[in-house]
Amino acid sequence: MDSMLCVFGSRSIQSGLTNTNNFKERPVIFVNAGGGAIKKEGDINLDIEKDCCFEGGDVIRTDESIINGGDIPSVYQSARFGTNLSYKFNDMPAGEYLVDLHFAEIVHTNGPKGMRVFDVFIQEEKVISELDVYSIVGANKPLQVVDVRVSVGEDGVIFMRFDGVVGSPIVSGIYIKQATELPKSSVKQELLLCNNCAAEVKVSSDQNRVMRTNSLARYEKKIEELKAQCQLKTDECHEAWMSLTAANEELEKIRMELDNRFFRNMQLDQAMQKQNAELRDVSRRYECDKKLWAAAIDDFEKKIKMMKIEHSQLFHEAHACANTIPELNKMIIAVQDIVAQHEDLKLKLNEEQAKSKKLYNQALEAKGNIRVFCRCRPLTKEEMSIGCQTVVDFSAAKDGDLTVITSGSTKKIFKFDRVYAPKDDQVDVFADASALVTSVLDGYNVCIFAYGQTGTGKTFTMEGTKQNRGVNYRTLHQLFKIAEERKETVTYDISVSVLEVYNEQIRDLLATSTATTKRLDIKQVSDGVQHVPGIVEAKVENIKQAWDVLQAGSNARAVGSNNVNERSSRSHCMLCTMVRAKNLVNDECTMSKLWLVDLAGSERLAKTEVQGERLKEAQNINRSLSALGDVISCLANKSSHIPYRNSKLTHLLQDSLGGDSKTLMLVQISPSEHDIGETLSSLNFATRVRGVELGPAKKQIDMGELQKFKTMLDKAKQELRSKEDAMRKLEEGFQNVEGKAKVKDQLFKNQQEKFNELESQLASKTELCRQLEKQLLQLSEGKKEKEEICSDFQQKVNELEKKLKEQEEAASMNLHCMVLTILTYNINF
Ligand SMILES: Nc1ncnc2c1ncn2[C@@H]1O[C@H](COP(=O)(O)OP(=O)(O)OP(=O)(O)O)[C@@H](O)[C@H]1O
Numbered sequence: 001m002d003s004m005l006c007v008f009g010s011r012s013i014q015s016g017l018t019n020t021n022n023f024k025e026r027p028v029i030f031v032n033a034g035g036g037a038i039k040k041e042g043d044i045n046l047d048i049e050k051d052c053c054f055e056g057g058d059v060i061r062t063d064e065s066i067i068n069g070g071d072i073p074s075v076y077q078s079a080r081f082g083t084n085l086s087y088k089f090n091d092m093p094a095g096e097y098l099v100d101l102h103f104a105e106i107v108h109t110n111g112p113k114g115m116r117v118f119d120v121f122i123q124e125e126k127v128i129s130e131l132d133v134y135s136i137v138g139a140n141k142p143l144q145v146v147d148v149r150v151s152v153g154e155d156g157v158i159f160m161r162f163d164g165v166v167g168s169p170i171v172s173g174i175y176i177k178q179a180t181e182l183p184k185s186s187v188k189q190e191l192l193l194c195n196n197c198a199a200e201v202k203v204s205s206d207q208n209r210v211m212r213t214n215s216l217a218r219y220e221k222k223i224e225e226l227k228a229q230c231q232l233k234t235d236e237c238h239e240a241w242m243s244l245t246a247a248n249e250e251l252e253k254i255r256m257e258l259d260n261r262f263f264r265n266m267q268l269d270q271a272m273q274k275q276n277a278e279l280r281d282v283s284r285r286y287e288c289d290k291k292l293w294a295a296a297i298d299d300f301e302k303k304i305k306m307m308k309i310e311h312s313q314l315f316h317e318a319h320a321c322a323n324t325i326p327e328l329n330k331m332i333i334a335v336q337d338i339v340a341q342h343e344d345l346k347l348k349l350n351e352e353q354a355k356s357k358k359l360y361n362q363a364l365e366a367k368g369n370i371r372v373f374c375r376c377r378p379l380t381k382e383e384m385s386i387g388c389q390t391v392v393d394f395s396a397a398k399d400g401d402l403t404v405i406t407s408g409s410t411k412k413i414f415k416f417d418r419v420y421a422p423k424d425d426q427v428d429v430f431a432d433a434s435a436l437v438t439s440v441l442d443g444y445n446v447c448i449f450a451y452g453q454t455g456t457g458k459t460f461t462m463e464g465t466k467q468n469r470g471v472n473y474r475t476l477h478q479l480f481k482i483a484e485e486r487k488e489t490v491t492y493d494i495s496v497s498v499l500e501v502y503n504e505q506i507r508d509l510l511a512t513s514t515a516t517t518k519r520l521d522i523k524q525v526s527d528g529v530q531h532v533p534g535i536v537e538a539k540v541e542n543i544k545q546a547w548d549v550l551q552a553g554s555n556a557r558a559v560g561s562n563n564v565n566e567r568s569s570r571s572h573c574m575l576c577t578m579v580r581a582k583n584l585v586n587d588e589c590t591m592s593k594l595w596l597v598d599l600a601g602s603e604r605l606a607k608t609e610v611q612g613e614r615l616k617e618a619q620n621i622n623r624s625l626s627a628l629g630d631v632i633s634c635l636a637n638k639s640s641h642i643p644y645r646n647s648k649l650t651h652l653l654q655d656s657l658g659g660d661s662k663t664l665m666l667v668q669i670s671p672s673e674h675d676i677g678e679t680l681s682s683l684n685f686a687t688r689v690r691g692v693e694l695g696p697a698k699k700q701i702d703m704g705e706l707q708k709f710k711t712m713l714d715k716a717k718q719e720l721r722s723k724e725d726a727m728r729k730l731e732e733g734f735q736n737v738e739g740k741a742k743v744k745d746q747l748f749k750n751q752q753e754k755f756n757e758l759e760s761q762l763a764s765k766t767e768l769c770r771q772l773e774k775q776l777l778q779l780s781e782g783k784k785e786k787e788e789i790c791s792d793f794q795q796k797v798n799e800l801e802k803k804l805k806e807q808e809e810a811a812s813m814n815l816h817c818m819v820l821t822i823l824t825y826n827i828n829f
Pocket residue numbers: 376377378422452453454455456457458459460461565566568569600601668
């Protein structure tokens with residue numbers, strides 16, 4: 001505060017107005033700036049006037065209490081403030097006065113310092129310089145500047161001016177009092193040192209004051225100049241500072257750039273390391289692969305060598321083969337000869353087969369196309385139990401003679417193709433009948449039928465029992481057996497039908513139940529071939545299938561009657577086997593039929609006493625059997641008309657009776673004396689058939705001729721067999737040669753394919769090797785490029801670092817110079 005006081009003798013007090021302010025000393029005026037008048041009270045013997053004599057400024061008041069406000073704190077609760085503020089007291093008697101100025105900061109009570117700074121001039125002399133009340137005492141606290149000596153001249157004016165340095169000046173009170181005259185002795189003599197001669201000069205206070213004022217003015221002027229210089233230097237400093245900041249910023253930028261470069265460099269380093277690692281890996285793999293390839297190539301080369309050797313071997317073999325071509329040609333010619341021979345032999349075979357067939361047929365025909373066998377059953381248990389006598393003698397059965405004791409010693413002799421005694425079994429019967437099976441397969445129609453009285457064994461002979469099969473089973477078995485044997489040269493298509501003729505009606509025993517009632521007729525489909533339209537023809541491929549079908553037919557027959565035997569004796573059971581053959585050698589096709597017929601009991605012929613249904617049955621059986629006899633008789637007599645159509649039986653058998661067809665009649669008889677009538681009847685019927693049909697001429701066939709035929713047949717068969725053997729051997733030889741040639745050919749082909757495959761593999765591997773080498777080259781080039789880029793970067797980074805260092809040094813030099821300049825300036829100052 002004291003540094004702010006510009007007038008000698010003035011002082012400051014940091015508290016409010018008190019009695020100590022010497023009010024008794026001739027007060028002139030006390031103005032309450034910005035406030036009203038305050039009357040003297042208590043100890044204070046002072047009238048304070050309301051604000052007056054001012055020019056400019058505004059009034060401000062506060063209710064805040066004034067700390068250390070003294071005896072009249074209200075003086076500080078009001079103030080005048082503002083720019084261009086001044087007070088002018090007129091009519092003051094000339095003389096010396098003391099002025100007390102009272103201040104309090106009641107506006108900017110919360111600071112900060114420097115908000116209000118001002119100078120105070122009295123009589124145009126600065127008495128207070130840059131006063132900041134707040135910075136000295138704070139807010140709402142009084143500050144007094146007292147005893148500012150003022151001289152009033154003749155004009156009687158005291159003029160006070162408040163000049164703001166920062167903000168507007170403020171004042172709370174102005175106290176003007178008359179100063180006592182200072183005694184002369186009290187005028188203090190001061191000594192001043194002469195600048196020129198260094199002598200001490202005595203000067204009075206007033207003189208000193210004037211000098212001080214003058215030197216103050218000089219100093220102030222000097223200060224102004226220094227201030228201007230300082231401002232200049234500050235500006236320079238600012239500029240230097242700004243350039244330093246710019247340099248720093250530039251430096252920062254460069255540092256950042258450097259960092260970025262460094263970072264990128266690091267990244268590049270990493271990438272390079274990675275690539276180096278990859279490259280190393282690739283190189284390593286390349287080396288491994290190279291080794292593998294080298295091994296593979298070695299291997300391939302070895303294989304190629306081997307293959308070349310094989311190739312040359314094959315080449316030689318091929319040459320050898322080529323050399324053997326003439327031999328091969330010879331062989332081909334030989335084979336062609338063989339083939340020609342084979343064809344010739346085939347032709348001959350055909351001829352021989354035809355001949356054989358013809359001979360066989362002739363042999364059979366020699367035996368007779370219609371043959372009659374007679375079979376006698378044994379006495380039944382019942383017959384034996386009642387002591388029945390046998391009336392049949394088989395002592396000459398071997399020659400086909402049969403003697404029947406008719407009454408007493410009367411005997412009747414019958415002659416047949418074969419006579420079977422009761423002891424003869426099914427095998428014996430079939431042994432003679434089996435020849436006909438071959439004829440069926442050769443394309444001839446065959447008819448085997450059993451004729452005889454009921455209970456004489458017709459069904460036994462034809463069907464037999466499960467343990468002892470009859471003609472039907474054995475014939476079919478033989479049929480399939482021969483067909484199987486001939487399958488290389490002939491294919492057979494076999495089907496069977498089962499029929500029943502009862503009361504002149506045909507019933508299909510294989511048909512379904514609804515069709516059973518359907519009336520069936522016989523139609524001629526082609527020359528002499530009879531057919532029953534709508535009849536079931538079951539295709540069979542083996543004996544089992546055929547037998548199953550026949551059994552199904554037998555079962556169906558049983559459905560028609562409660563008693564099978566009863567029914568069987570009153571109807572004709574007819575099995576028809578159709579054989580369609582195709583000769584694979586000459587493509588000849590044939591179709592033949594085998595009829596196996598179990599006729600109704602013949603005793604009905606004689607019994608005329610029956611009535612009704614039985615009579616009708618008997619008449620029908622009678623008619624059909626005599627029609628059969630008539631047909632056979634006419635055939636034997638070679639009549640122009642054969643009455644086939646007189647019965648369903650003969651009509652059905654039309655294509656199997658007569659012509660080239662073979663017929664075998666099995667006459668079944670009973671040995672019992674009780675059946676002698678029926679036996680003689682059957683034998684007479686059979687004799688009529690046989691006798692008429694064969695006739696004495698045919699029967700007396702020349703046995704020598706027959707033997708000749710047989711020998712010829714055997715010879716032909718023998719020749720055929722040997723030719724067939726030779727043929728087979730030739731064929732085998734040819735096939736052998738052909739097979740060998742094929743094997744060699746295939747071997748050569750395989751080797752060639754293998755060689756080609758290996759060659760293509762080698763080519764692809766070489767290509768792969770080439771591509772990998774190229775890739776490796778590219779990778780090494782890439783690596784080189786990247787290395788170059790990296791070294792470039794490194795160089796740039798080095799350059800930048802260098803530059804940065806230089807810039808840093810330059811900046812620090814600049815800064816150093818500036819600091820030196822400022823320091824020099826300050827020192828000078
Ligand atoms: N050669 C034989 N050996 C043994 N038993 C036989 C012989 N022939 C027939 N029999 C027996 O005689 C009986 C009658 O035979 P089967 O039924 O075959 O006669 P059939 O002539 O067919 O009679 P039907 O005309 O009534 O059909 C059967 O029990 C049969 O076993």
